[in-house]
Amino acid sequence: MKTIKNLSFLFAFSLLAFNCSSDDDNGTTTGGGVDNELVQKSGIITADETWSSSNIYQLNGKVVVNDGVTLTIEAGTIIKGAEGQESLASALVVDQGGKIMAEGTSSNPIIMTSVLDNITYGETAGTNLNQNDVGLWGGLIILGRAPISVSGDVETAQIEGIPATEPYGQYGGTDADDNSGVYKYISVRHGGITIGSDNEINGVTFGGVGAGTTVENIEVVSNQDDGFEWFGGTVNATNLITWSHGDDGLDADQAWSGSVTNAVVVQGVESGSALELDGPEGSAATEAGYTMSNITLIGNASNSSYIADCRDGLIANLNNILAYNFSADATVRISGEDSQTEFTAGRLAFSNWEVVLPTGVALADLIEADANAENFTNNVSAITATEASTGANTSVFGWTYAASQNAF
Numbered sequence: 001m002k003t004i005k006n007l008s009f010l011f012a013f014s015l016l017a018f019n020c021s022s023d024d025d026n027g028t029t030t031g032g033g034v035d036n037e038l039v040q041k042s043g044i045i046t047a048d049e050t051w052s053s054s055n056i057y058q059l060n061g062k063v064v065v066n067d068g069v070t071l072t073i074e075a076g077t078i079i080k081g082a083e084g085q086e087s088l089a090s091a092l093v094v095d096q097g098g099k100i101m102a103e104g105t106s107s108n109p110i111i112m113t114s115v116l117d118n119i120t121y122g123e124t125a126g127t128n129l130n131q132n133d134v135g136l137w138g139g140l141i142i143l144g145r146a147p148i149s150v151s152g153d154v155e156t157a158q159i160e161g162i163p164a165t166e167p168y169g170q171y172g173g174t175d176a177d178d179n180s181g182v183y184k185y186i187s188v189r190h191g192g193i194t195i196g197s198d199n200e201i202n203g204v205t206f207g208g209v210g211a212g213t214t215v216e217n218i219e220v221v222s223n224q225d226d227g228f229e230w231f232g233g234t235v236n237a238t239n240l241i242t243w244s245h246g247d248d249g250l251d252a253d254q255a256w257s258g259s260v261t262n263a264v265v266v267q268g269v270e271s272g273s274a275l276e277l278d279g280p281e282g283s284a285a286t287e288a289g290y291t292m293s294n295i296t297l298i299g300n301a302s303n304s305s306y307i308a309d310c311r312d313g314l315i316a317n318l319n320n321i322l323a324y325n326f327s328a329d330a331t332v333r334i335s336g337e338d339s340q341t342e343f344t345a346g347r348l349a350f351s352n353w354e355v356v357l358p359t360g361v362a363l364a365d366l367i368e369a370d371a372n373a374e375n376f377t378n379n380v381s382a383i384t385a386t387e388a389s390t391g392a393n394t395s396v397f398g399w400t401y402a403a404s405q406n407a408f
Contacts, residue, residue, distance in 0.1 A: 035052075035054040035055070036054060036055070036121050037054075037055045037056075038055070038056050038058060039051075039055045039056070039057050039058070040057075040058045040060055041057055041058065041059055041060065041063045042059070042060040042061050042063060043061075043062075043063065043064070044064045044066050044168070045063065045064065045065050045066055045069055045071060045098075046066050046069060047069060048069055048070045048071070048072075049071060049072070050071075050072040050073075050074065051071065051072070051073045051074065051077050051079070052074055052077065053074040053075060053076035053077045053078075053108070054121070055077075055121075056078045056079075056080060056120070056121065057077065057078070057079045057080070058079075058080050058081075058082055058115060059079065059080065059081045059082060059090040059091065059092060059137070059138075060082045060084075060090060061082070061084060061088060061089075061090055062089075062090065062091050062093055062138075062162070062166070062168075063090075063091070063092050063093065064093045064094075064095050064098075064168050065092075065093065065094045065095060065098035065099065065100060066095055066097075066098055066168075067095055067096060067097030067098055068097055068098070069098050069099070070098070070099045070100075070101060070181070071094075071098075071099070071100045071101070072100075072101045072102075073100060073101070073102040073104075073110055074110075075103060075104045075105045075108040075109070075110065075185070076104065076105075076108035076109070076110070076122070077104075077110050077111075078110075078111045078113070078119060078120070078121070078123075079092065079110070079111065079112045079113070080112075080113055080114060080115045080117065080137075081112070081113070081114055081115060081136070081137025081138055081139075081191065082115050082137065083114075083115060083116070083136065083137065084137075084193070085193060085194075086193075086194070086195055087163045087165075087195065089137065089138040089161075089193035089195065089201060090137045090138050090193075091137070091138030091139055091140070091141055091161065091162075091191075091201055092112065092138075092139075092140050092141070093141045093143070093162065093168065093169075094141065094142045094143060094180050094181065095143055095168045095169075096143050096144060096145050096170060096171065096173070096208075097145070098180070098181075099179065099180055099181035100142075100180070100181040100182075100183065101181050101182050102181070102182065102183050102184065102186055103182055103184045103185070104184055104185030104186055104217075105184075105185050106185060106217070106398070106399035107399070108185075109124060109185040109186060109187050109219075109399055109400075110185065110186045110187070111124065111186075111187050111189070112139075112140060112186065112187065112188045112189065112191075113126075113129075113137075113187075113188075113189040113190055114129070114133075114136035114137045114189070114190040114191070115136075115137070116128075116129065116133075116136050116190070117129050117136075117189065117190060124187075124401070124404075125401055125404060129189075129190055129222075130222075130405075131221060131222045131243060131244035131268065131405065131407070132222070132244070133190050133222055134190060134191075134192055134222045134223060134224040134244075134246055135190075135191070135192050135193050135194065135200075135224035135246070136190040136191065136193075137190065137191050137193060138161065138191055138192070138193050138201040139161070139188055139191035139192060139201040139202055139203050139204065139205065139223065140186075140188055140203070140204045140205070141159060141161060141162065141201065141202075141205045141207070142180050142181075142183075142204070142205065142206055142207065142209050142213070143159060143168075143169070143170065143171040143180070143207045143208060143209070144171060144173070144175075144178040144180045144206075144207065144208045144209040144210045144213065144233055144235070145171075145172070145173030145174070145175045145178040145208060145210065146172070146173065146175060146176050146177075146178045146208045146209060146210035146211070146232065146233040146234045146235070147172065147173065147174060147176060147208070147232060147233070147234070147255070147257075148171065148172035148207075148208050148231060148232025148233065148254045148255065149232060149254050149255035149280035149281055149282040149283070150172070150232070150254055150281045150282050151281050151282055152282065153282040153283055154172075154282075155172055155173060155174070156170045156171060156172040156173060156208075157170070157171060157172055157207075157231075158170060158171075159171050159205060159207040159231065160195070160199050160200075160201075160205075160231075161195055161199065161200065161201035161202070161205060162195075163195065171207030171208035171209075171231065171232075171233075172207070172208040172232060173208060175210055176210055176211060176234045177210050177211050177212045177234075178208075178209070178210025178211075178212055178213070179210060179212030179213055180209050180210065180212075180213040180235075181213060181214070182213075182214040183213070183214065183215050183216070183218060184214065184216045184217055184218075185216075185217045185218075185399065186217075186218050186219070187218075187219040187220075187221065187400060187401055188203045188204055188218070188219065188220045188221070188223070189220075189221040189222055189401065190221070190222050190223075191203055191220075191222075191223050191224070192223040192224030192225040192245075192246060193224065194224065194225075200224055200225035200247070201225060202223065202225050202226040202227070202228065202229045202251075203220030203221075203223035203225075203226065203227045203228060203242065203245065204218060204220060204227075204228050204229075205229055205231070206228070206229070206230045206231065206233055206235055206256075207231045207232070207233070208231065208232050208233045209230075209233040209234075209235040210233060210234055210235060211234040211235060211236060211258065213235045215235060215236070215237040215238070215240075216237070216238045216239055217238070217239045217396070217399070218237070218239070218240050218241075219240075219241045219242070219243075219397075219400045219401060219402060220240075220241070220242040220243070220245065221242075221243050221244060221401050221402060222243070222244045222245075222268075223242070223245045223246065224245075224246040224247075225245070225246060225247045226245060226247045226248045226249070226250075226251040226272075226276075227240075227242025227243075227245040227248070227249050227250065227251075227265070228240060228242060228249075228250050228251065229248075229251040229252070229253070230251070230252045230253065230254075230256040230258070231253050231254045231256070232253070232254035232255055232256050233256055233257075233258065234256075234257050234258050235258045236258045236259045236260075236261070237258070237259070237260050237261070237263075238260075238261045238262055239261075239262050239263070239396050239397070240260060240262075240263040240264075241263065241264040241265075241266070241397050241400055241402055241408075242264075242265055242266070243266040243268070243402040243407045243408075244266065244267075244268035244271070244407075245267075245268065245271055245272075246268070246270050246271065246272075247271070247272040247276075248271070248272045248273045248274070248275070248276035249265030249266075249267065249271065249273070249274045249275065249276075249297070250263065250265060250274070250275050250276075250277075250292070250295075251273075251275075251276040251277075251278075252276075252277050252278065252290060252316075253278040253281070254278070254280060254281050254282075255279065255280040255281075255282075256290050257288065257289065257290050258290055259290060259291040259292070259293070260291075260292045260293070260295070261292075261293050261294055262293075262294045262295075262392050262393055262396065263292070263294070263295045263296070263392055264295075264296045264298070264392050264394060264397060264402075264408055265295070265296070265297045265298065266298045266402060266407050266408050267297075267298060267299050267300040267303055267305065267326075268300055268303070269300055269302055269303055270303070271300060271303055271305055272305050272306075273305050273306040273307075273308065273309040274297040274299065274305070274306070274307055274308065274323070275292070275295075275297070275306075275307070275308040275309070275318075276306075276308075276309050276311075277308060277309065277310050277311065277314050277316055277318075278311045278312045278314060279311065279312040279313035279314040279315060279338065279339065279342070280312070280313060281312070288315070289314070289315030289316040289317065289347065289348075290315075290316050290317075291316070291317040291318075291319065292316070292317070292318050292319070292321075293317075293319040293320050294319075294320045294390070294391065294392050294393065295318075295320070295321045295322070295391060295392060296321075296322045296323075296391035296392040296394065296408070297321065297322065297323040297324075297326075298324060298325050298408055299323065299324065299325040299326030299327065299330060300325065300326075300327075301325055301326070301327050301358075302327065303327060303330075304327045304329045304330060305330060306330060306331060306332070306333050307323050307326055307330050307331060307332050307355075307366070308332045308333070309333050309335060310332070310333065310334050310335060310339050310343070310348055311335040311336055311339055312335075312336060312338060312339065313336070313338030313339055313341070313342055314339050314342060314348050315342050315347045315348060316348055316349070317349050317351070318349065318350050318351070318353075319350075319351045319352060320351070320352045320353075320390045320391065321350075321352070321353045321354070321390065321391065322353075322354050322355075322388050322390050322391025322392070323353070323354070323355045323356070324355070324356035324385060324388075325356070326358065327358065328358040328359070328360060328361050330358075331365070331366055331367065331368045332350075332366055332367050332368065332376060333368040333369075334348070334367070334368060334369040334370070335368075340369065340370045340371065343369060343372060343375060343376075344371060344372045344375070346375065349375075350375070350376050350379045350380065351379050352379065352390055353376075353379055353380040353381070353390070354380070354381050354382075354383045354387075354388055354389065354390050354391070355380055355381070355382055355383070356382075356383060356384065356385050356388075357382050363377050363380060363382050364377055366380065394408060
């Protein structure tokens with residue numbers, strides 16, 4: 001149905017692609033320096049280059065920023081991922097040792113979306129897609145050399161969303177301060193193509209990304225899988241928002257040890273957990289865990305997903321959280337013996353939570369734990385919608401597509 005309704009657009013788009021793009025020999029393509037050009041990109045980028053806001057860039061399959069290469073993306077640039085299922089899905093991938101310098105601004109954000117989106121030069125939104133259009137391309141995958149904790153305690157692993165047959169896709173290492181570039185004011189929309197069973201591309205994937213990387217003011221809209229997911233690493237992030245994701249909002253795994261400060265999760269009808277928070281998969285674990293602070297979680301009353309699902313021996317500090325509009329059976333779950341141990345010991349810690357309770361739900365009903373439920377309930381206040389004093393500073397998200405659609 002989406003293909004039919006966009007047939008005329010795709011026909012025009014294909015004509016533009018035929019007339020305006022050019023190819024070179026190494027799998028990448030570059031424009032001829034003419035403004036308002038469709039520049040087609042594919043394969044591995046092997047030398048530094050800049051993508052201009054005067055053009056639109058189409059990703060045909062995986063476009064990979066190679067080790068030692070820097071891709072600079074100007075503020076206001078539009079990037080569109082082509083259609084393609086499973087291993088042929090399009091995505092922008094930063095390989096280990098590569099960098100993207102993508103410094104959008106609040107008035108000129110960088111937009112990463114689907115080729116089906118009719119957004120064009122100088123715009124921040126198209127008119128033919130909405131929050132229900134998901135899985136139309138892949139997403140943004142950033143891979144670094146910071147530590148991870150995976151089964152078998154191997155130093156590196158292959159990221160989900162990239163087939164193991166590809167020559168790139170490894171992440172992890174020993175450099176906690178590894179630098180994969182700068183990512184500011186970026187909106188990633190309509191992605192998340194399925195590669196295989198339980199293997200989809202997230203809106204933004206961080207695989208072993210180090211603390212030398214800058215991540216600020218990033219939006220994910222309508223991703224078929226998670227909004228943001230961290231697989232180990234040490235990277236910190238500020239001002240994140242995800243809306244109408246098909247699985248989890250913020251998902252952390254493999255002993256990630258960074259922080260998220262100021263974030264909003266807006267659940268859709270098909271969303272999974274607002275927070276899916278896992279501990280280490282291998283024996284390596286960070287004693288400090290990770291921290292999420294100043295987070296607003298906005299549920300969907302018709303969706304019974306978890307507010308937070310804490311699993312696999314999670315060590316984390318979850319501070320200043322506001323949750324509202326969740327269904328009556330939505331809970332915070334402490335899952336498994338290892339996580340219960342950390343929860344009892346206070347290393348899985350909750351502080352200054354405020355929750356607008358659904359009708360008929362008591363504060364004690366929110367927590368699923370085998371013991372020591374008071375470690376949660378003693379740090380949570382039941383409030384009315386007008387009493388909120390914690391959570392995210394939502395004023396910083398005025399630049400986002402979600403804000404323009406009154407999603408929060």
